[in-house]
Amino acid sequence: GAVVSQHPSWVICKSGTSVKIECRSLDFQATTMFWYRQFPKQSLMLMATSNEGSKATYEQGVEKDKFLINHASLTLSTLTVTSAHPEDSSFYICSARGQGTFETQYFGPGTRLLVL
């Protein structure tokens, strides 16, 4: 149990285009989903927290107009990188947390984004 999927796993796009990444909890309902960014050989940096049906909460320094997050249902959250530029190239990871107080975050396999 506790499987989280991400799609796509790999995406290459041209500068100026928008890219959407999906995060799904496959076998549980996720009250809260999180989006992280990770550069090579570095730690995970939390970008934003999303709760189903409400606006995402962004961490300091993260541009909310650049990284649009939608948490439309208890099993799906999407991250859209708008007008992507080469500096947005990174590894993006989502995680999902169940509804209980003592639940654990389960992570998706990540999406590698390369902006040319």
Place this chain on the structure above:
Amino acid sequence: AQTVTQSQPEMSVQEAETVTLSCTYDTSESNYYLFWYKQPPSRQMILVIRQEAYKQQNATENRFSVNFQKAAKSFSLKISDSQLGDTAMYFCAFESDYKLSFGAGTTVTVRA
């Protein structure tokens, strides 16, 4: 904000041997959760072990165990009988308000 410190960027261990990874954290909270996550070359984050701060007993999961010292704010991970599949980056994490703060990570290489 919570800070999590992993002071060992890299560790190398012979297969079947034991390795201990250190982690310290800073918080003013009294009840919280601590985690060790493993990130192998596939980059999939895998939960290794979880510790609830109000529990004095150290968590154990098969070959993985922790030494949780609440007063010292220390949370080390011991990997016993290391296997080649344990080669990965290991992250210590602190949970507050459902959000995880990660340490910088320790790369563990298991040698055959």
